[in-house]
Amino acid sequence: MRTVFTPLHALHAPATEFFRGERVPCFEKVDRARYVHEALVARGHRVDAPEVDSRPVLPQVHGERYLAFLESAWARWLALDPANAERQPFPSTWPIRTLRADREPSEFSAQLGVYSMDNGTPICAGTWDAAKAGADAAATAARWVSQGERAAFVATRPPGHHAGPDFMGGYCFLNNAAVAAQALRNAGAARVAVLDVDYHHGNGTQAIFYERADVQFVSLHGDPRTEFPFFLGHADEVGAGAGQGFNLNLPLPAGALADAWFDALAAGMARIRAFGAEALVVSLGLDTFEHDPISKFKLSSDDFLRLGERVASLDLPTVFVLEGGYAVEALGQNAVNVLDGFESA
Amino acid sequence: MRTVFTPLHALHAPATEFFRGERVPCFEKVDRARYVHEALVARGHRVDAPEVDSRPVLPQVHGERYLAFLESAWARWLALDPANAERQPFPSTWPIRTLRADREPSEFSAQLGVYSMDNGTPICAGTWDAAKAGADAAATAARWVSQGERAAFVATRPPGHHAGPDFMGGYCFLNNAAVAAQALRNAGAARVAVLDVDYHHGNGTQAIFYERADVQFVSLHGDPRTEFPFFLGHADEVGAGAGQGFNLNLPLPAGALADAWFDALAAGMARIRAFGAEALVVSLGLDTFEHDPISKFKLSSDDFLRLGERVASLDLPTVFVLEGGYAVEALGQNAVNVLDGFESA
Ligand SMILES: [Zn+2]
């Protein structure tokens, strides 16, 4: 399969994140993309650099004010104190119910709070460049597919599916899957489906397209009552306004086995067929893997071959976008298994 | 002045809080109330224990689900792991824009995120008992004033004015000023004004009464563009629905001097007179003091005498409720100066 990768992902490498109030090393590591890249090369997939600037697409899926903040965040942080080069910024206050996000404070940690859903999504000097390169990679894969490739894979990090219209969260800054879906729409696909198979609900992608009828969002994920992102991903979220009926959540209890998971996948795929999608984006999280350190589904490496085969049966031009997956050494094999399953079908 | 105090406040004594991503000792210390109590006794004010159960009032100002969480939070935390007795819980994810707070997750840190606007409001084993005792103290002072006392002072902590309808924040859990205002309403005052003179905007009190015409909220505070709580307290927040026109914010730039502050106070008092308040609650934060370690106004200890005199000129039955103030050793003198100024007028 044709794949897109750039070493710029490594510019995003913060040291620590917060997990339930404790500072811990980041789960979302540089090695994740390195292992995936190695597996792609080892299995003979063609790997190219991004060749499309995602800039025109970004404001179609993210707010301009958020984009401006994200691009300038590290410079704002350094402007406060040059010694901040060695420190990580974190928010401390969040604009929940009754609080306003329409006026951007001038205080930096408060700005960070406006644009964050958690304190587990640290930024560093290279975050914007890495995230932008990932969005460019997603736009590149969408162009290839629009121009006739059957499928393409975006081997990038940081991931994207938790990034909402105007906030970062869950290690995500720019929503690469949303960029790919929007780029496919821009290139002429009348209806695009996004199938999110990451262990965690793709709250950002859902929110970006929630009121749109041209993008069908389908997500299989751990029940948000117990799993991140906690505050979205329930079965009763079906879309709103023009988007009513174009959002399908299939939450499964933590610990769900492969059979239950593939049953849910079949239900999701049926919805995509009924929708009449002309192109498909797969938010490809591999944290459904049985040995993933932060997730609780039970897919084996062979199950990822099966997943690829099933997705191929939709017979749609398909962009795969790497999302989560924290069993780092197995990540490459599992990701490439999906691609190989797809191509063998 | 008749005052209400209980040593139960000391049950709320968490070790650390987060300040812009770093763990630091709590600013909101047990010693705060101890110094105020000592100053009250030294200056000959009568001090009694709370004698009213605030339970019937609490659901009039806070959501039932929030109250149930707060009362059970420490037990839920211990149920996860008995070793948690020695640890502090913190949230890590917050339900901002597009995320839902209507369904309570079963995961504890996510529950904490539903009910928190920051990660600087730590809970400990005695938080509920201390906060409930403070609300009882506020209800007690309201009863005394309703029964004919000219004024009463609630010498309590943790403070309350950042606690919203259904969330904690800014060291606050139960909104004592809102409890006092509601108790005065329940006792027959047709219109109650809340005058918030803490350095920080009383976002919780504003939010609780924002759509009500029977409670006029007036706040003087540091500009939220640079000062906590950052996301509320702008001059364009005038109330909504039935409450339209009954909210007055008077933000002042950090560094404002006493003259500017007293000019704003005069404007706030004019609004309270025009409103026709029959009773007054003063959210008495002393962090406007020139030596406060976390605030940036410039009032002197003598200015607090003047403040008391000015408030007395409204000639209303008045409940003073202690809010912030972190120059701990001066806190007692400054608080009692307000009371003495009031009584001397
Ligand atoms: Zn994930």
Ligand SMILES: [Zn+2]
């Ligand atoms: Zn304050």
